[in-house]
Amino acid sequence: MRPETRIDRCFAALKREGRPAFVAFVTAGDPDYETSKTILLGLPEAGADVIEIGMPFSDPMADGPAVQASSLRALKAGQTMKRTLQLVREFRTKDNLTPIILMGYYNPIYVYPSAAFLDEARDSGVDGMIVVDVPPEADEELCLPAMQRGLSFIRLATPTTDDARLPAVLANTSGFVYYVSITGITGAAAPVVSDVRAQVARIKRSTPLPVVVGFGVRTPEQARTLADCADGVVVGSALVETIRTTLGSDGKAGPDTVSSVHRIVHNLASGLRSAAARV
Amino acid sequence: MASPTKTETQAPNSYRAGPDDHGFFGLYGGRFVAETLMPLILELEQAYEAAKNDAGFQAELRDLLEHYGGRPSPLYFAERLTEHLKGAKIYFKRDELNHTGSHKINNCLGQIQLARRMGKTRIIAETGAGQHGVAVATVCARFGLPCEIYMGATDVARQSPNVARMHMLGAKVNSVTSGAGTLKDSMNEALRDWVTNVRDTYYIIGTAAGPHPYPEMVRDFQSVIGNEVRAQMMEREGRLPDTLVAAIGGGSNAIGLFHPFLDDKSVKIFGVEAAGHGLDVHNGHNASMTGGRPGVLHGNRTYLIQDEDGQILEGHSISAGLDYPGVGPEHSWLKDTGRVSYVPITDKEALTAFQLCAKLEGIIPALEPSHALAYVMKLAPTLPKDDLLVMNMCGRGDKDVFAVAGYLGMKI
Numbered sequence: 001m002r003p004e005t006r007i008d009r010c011f012a013a014l015k016r017e018g019r020p021a022f023v024a025f026v027t028a029g030d031p032d033y034e035t036s037k038t039i040l041l042g043l044p045e046a047g048a049d050v051i052e053i054g055m056p057f058s059d060p061m062a063d064g065p066a067v068q069a070s071s072l073r074a075l076k077a078g079q080t081m082k083r084t085l086q087l088v089r090e091f092r093t094k095d096n097l098t099p100i101i102l103m104g105y106y107n108p109i110y111v112y113p114s115a116a117f118l119d120e121a122r123d124s125g126v127d128g129m130i131v132v133d134v135p136p137e138a139d140e141e142l143c144l145p146a147m148q149r150g151l152s153f154i155r156l157a158t159p160t161t162d163d164a165r166l167p168a169v170l171a172n173t174s175g176f177v178y179y180v181s182i183t184g185i186t187g188a189a190a191p192v193v194s195d196v197r198a199q200v201a202r203i204k205r206s207t208p209l210p211v212v213v214g215f216g217v218r219t220p221e222q223a224r225t226l227a228d229c230a231d232g233v234v235v236g237s238a239l240v241e242t243i244r245t246t247l248g249s250d251g252k253a254g255p256d257t258v259s260s261v262h263r264i265v266h267n268l269a270s271g272l273r274s275a276a277a278r279v
Numbered sequence: 280m281a282s283p284t285k286t287e288t289q290a291p292n293s294y295r296a297g298p299d300d301h302g303f304f305g306l307y308g309g310r311f312v313a314e315t316l317m318p319l320i321l322e323l324e325q326a327y328e329a330a331k332n333d334a335g336f337q338a339e340l341r342d343l344l345e346h347y348g349g350r351p352s353p354l355y356f357a358e359r360l361t362e363h364l365k366g367a368k369i370y371f372k373r374d375e376l377n378h379t380g381s382h383k384i385n386n387c388l389g390q391i392q393l394a395r396r397m398g399k400t401r402i403i404a405e406t407g408a409g410q411h412g413v414a415v416a417t418v419c420a421r422f423g424l425p426c427e428i429y430m431g432a433t434d435v436a437r438q439s440p441n442v443a444r445m446h447m448l449g450a451k452v453n454s455v456t457s458g459a460g461t462l463k464d465s466m467n468e469a470l471r472d473w474v475t476n477v478r479d480t481y482y483i484i485g486t487a488a489g490p491h492p493y494p495e496m497v498r499d500f501q502s503v504i505g506n507e508v509r510a511q512m513m514e515r516e517g518r519l520p521d522t523l524v525a526a527i528g529g530g531s532n533a534i535g536l537f538h539p540f541l542d543d544k545s546v547k548i549f550g551v552e553a554a555g556h557g558l559d560v561h562n563g564h565n566a567s568m569t570g571g572r573p574g575v576l577h578g579n580r581t582y583l584i585q586d587e588d589g590q591i592l593e594g595h596s597i598s599a600g601l602d603y604p605g606v607g608p609e610h611s612w613l614k615d616t617g618r619v620s621y622v623p624i625t626d627k628e629a630l631t632a633f634q635l636c637a638k639l640e641g642i643i644p645a646l647e648p649s650h651a652l653a654y655v656m657k658l659a660p661t662l663p664k665d666d667l668l669v670m671n672m673c674g675r676g677d678k679d680v681f682a683v684a685g686y687l688g689m690k691i
Contacts, residue, residue: 058590059463059576061470062313068457080588106311106575108589133311133575137301158315160477165318183315184475 006099006127007152007175010049011210011231020227022269023212024048025103025236026261027056027070028087029079030243035253036074039243039261040091044098046262047269050212052130052234055084055104062132064187070240073251081108081117085124092125101154101175103130106142114142118149128152128175136168143172156180157203157211159195166206176210177203179230184215187237191216197229220271227272235268294541294618297609302491305615307608310490312578315474324492326397331499336392343388344503347421349378350385352504354511354669359639360655367522367662369655370515371672372508372536375645381674382504382532383414383485389500391418394481401480402426405469407434407462407528408600408647409441410674411485416450427451429468432460434599440678459593462528462603466577486529487607490578494607501535508669509539516667524549524658525671526651527621528565528601530610532673538609541618550610551654553596554623565594567606568614568621581608597626597686598646600674628653630686633676645674646683 014021024043029036043051056074060067088100102121109117109131121129129151134142136155143153152175160183161169170177179200181191191213200211213226214234223233242264246257297304302324310320330336344350353373361369374382394402402424406412412428419426428445432454435442445452458464473482487497512520523540525533527550540546555564564570567582574583576591584592584604596602613619629646632653637643644652648671655670662668676683684691 056590058458058592059467061467061577062315062474064471075590082588107583107585107591110575110580111572111585111587111589132313133578135310135312135314135317137310137317156314158313160315160318162318169314180315182475183477185471188475 005150005152005175006097007050010099011176014049020230020272021049021210021212021232022047022272023050023052023214023232023234024239024265025052025054025234026239027054027067027074028084029056029074029077030070030240031073031247031251031253031257032077033079033083033087035257037087037090038258040087041094042258042262043265044095046265048098048265050099050101050232052101052103052236053084053088055081055102055108057105057108060105062185064185064237066187066237066241066244069244081112085120088124088126099127100125101128101130102126104132106131106133109142115145118146118151122149122151126151128154130154130156130178132156136171139172147172147174154178159183159199166203170207173209176212176231177207178234179203179211179213180215181213181226182216186215189216190218190222191226193225193229196226200230220268223268224271233272239264290616294613294616295538297612298491298495302495304609304612306573307580307611308491308494309580310578311575311580312490313474315477319477320490322397326393327492327496330393330396336396340389340392344385347378348384348388349376350503351507351511352376354508354515357640360636363639364656364659366659366664367666367668368664369659370520370667370669371642372504372669374504374532374671374673375648375675379410379414379417380677381410381414381645382501382535382671383411384417385503385535386485386497386500386531387414387418387483390483390496391422391424394424394483395422397481399479399481400424401476402483403429403469403472403480404483404485405429405462405465406485407431407465407602408598408645408674409434409438409445409678410600410645412450412452413441413444413448415483415485416445416448419450420448427453427472429453429455429465429472431462431465432456434461434465437682438599438678439681461593461599463591463593470577486531487534487609488529488577488579488581488605494579494609497531498534498538498609501531502538504532504535504671505537505539508536512667512669518667519543519546520667520669521545522547522549522658522662522666522668524551524651524655524668526551526601526647526673527606527610528553528603528647529605530607532671534607534609536669536671537619548619549654549658550619550621551624551650552621553598553601553650554625555595555597557625558623562592563595564623565596565602565604566623567604568611569623571604573611576605579608581605581611582614597629598650600645600647601650622654624650624653630683632656633683642672643676643680644672645676646679648673
């Protein structure tokens with residue numbers, strides 16, 4: 001048995017409470033390192049059960065305009081992979097419970113290089129990773145080395161992941177499964193709830209892992225409806241879009257940047273809690 | 280920083296055996312794509328394997344290449360250039376005479392046939408110089424399929440004749456404003472479209488890069504260039520060429536010329552990369568192999584222009600078709616094995632070659648093969664007169680005349 005992780009403990013506790021996880025995605029260093037740190041530190045209190053931290057990349061091919069812009073803001077403000085790990089270390093001095101998942105693309109990890117990155121990620125207090133462009137066919141590259149270090153490698157399952165392929169996708173996945181609710185990029189079309197329900201049910205028949213849903217979720221209503229058929233919901237584009245709308249004309253963080261993000265997280269999370277209470 | 284990669288040092292038995300079953304050429308290549316695309320990539324691999332071994336598919340393709348594409352393209356002895364450079368005997372492989380004006384049609388005719396076999400009803404593509412975009416728009420018109428072309432905003436401006444052609448052929452051209460608005464950004468947007476419309480859409484990648492099986496498939500469709508050169512040179516000179524030169528952006532025209540000759544040890548092979556403002560200018564070139572290091576982008580591992588943190592740089596080249604920070608994975612492997620020499624040529628050198636070719640040979644080359652020609656100008660004088668040199672004239676310069684006139688300060 002693998003040792004129990006923060007992710008496992010978190011989902012077990014939520015199960016006992018009978019409510020779905022609210023997973024908040026923000027990009028590391030957006031709009032700048034200090035503001036990003038303040039946003040992160042306040043996320044658990046605002047209602048985030050799990051935090052996904054985007055590792056900025058120049059060419060985020062699976063992301064829509066909101067996350068692309070967020071990634072570029074962070075890079076422009078000087079964010080690097082080292083500083084992203086630093087951000088996690090600083091977060092961990094204040095919060096040793098909330099699971100942290102790093103999400104991003106392979107190249108910055110590959111050139112770090114991978115082994116050193118995984119070591120430092122584990123030592124910084126990272127719990128899991130989602131690397132969009134490393135499929136199960138390339139498990140020896142990153143997934144297996146991550147698992148050896150006790151890091152969960154969280155896989156995306158998608159509407160095109162058919163039954164023949166699902167076992168391969170689930171094989172080395174740990175922590176949870178991230179169901180991509182649409183064929184598309186982050187923050188794009190709204191998912192069709194009935195489709196998502198059927199797909200999540202299909203995945204759950206093949207794995208005991210929690211399944212969370214993300215990619216097109218924007219509003220508390222959507223989050224509530226989707227949480228109904230999954231173990232958690234991810235919201236990202238709506239959060240980084242909130243950052244964008246609160247920036248000053250100079251592109252720097254405004255007086256409301258931090259509080260606006262926390263407010264929307266609070267609204268989304270409390271929507272989920274009240275929905276669970278009604279059941 | 281320590282290099283995360285290993286380099287192959289032993290020479291393989293054959294340079295023509297790749298890729299392996301997982302789509303790798305040594306360290307390079309692979310299938311680094313989002314899960315949404317993986318099932319389709321695997322389906323494409325199967326479809327291509329089946330088509331490759333289907334005599335009917337190959338016969339239909341040959342027929343299209345001949346009667347629609349205008350193949351074989353001539354192997355032309357560039358007599359005046361040879362006299363001027365006083366060295367190797369220079370031949371041009373005239374792929375600029377193909378229908379649509381470049382080698383891109385070779386690949387597009389192959390892939391559109393494959394898309395139709397797979398029952399796809401919508402076509403997308405990226406384009407840099409617009410040569411691939413025009414070729415895609417052309418085959419889509421010919422076979423009655425709707426198509427959308429992604430083209431960087433910078434390239435839309437500097438290659439406007441090709442934008443007009445795509446419109447006239449019925450394609451929708453999407454101008455991409457992210458990044459520097461060049462080929463890398465158009466590829467990002469095309470991938471985003473594909474992941475969104477994965478069920479009905481076929482993505483015709485224009486160069487020998489991207490996730491497996493694209494590098495292999497595009498190479499195979501372009502190998503008609505090298506295969507023709509082999510036969511034509513045997514007929515003209517009774518022997519194989521001694522030296523091959525081709526320009527490299529993603530590297531499809533080059534791999535098409537090189538691949539049939541990789542195991543002929545006597546043949547020296549040179550790939551010419553875009554050195555833009557110069558290799559010593561930070562972010563000022565797109566010579567990914569002479570000035571970059573291995574990384575993962577757009578579905579494959581290959582040499583990339585990137586910073587210390589693994590962020591991809593935009594780079595620069597006067598040539599929109601070479602203005603790409605990566606290169607096809609097979610070239611990366613051929614570099615590491617030492618089989619092919621990759622050399623840089625700057626914007627300025629390419630412009631000089633462009634003018635020389637127009638005046639000496641009456642051929643206005645595209646800016647892409649102008650890079651190859653600029654290297655020929657350096658190399659040919661160092662070679663003996665009986666050295667048979669073939670340069671791939673992979674595109675015609677009609678698309679570039681306004682841009683070049685601007686660079687040269689010509690009043691038209």
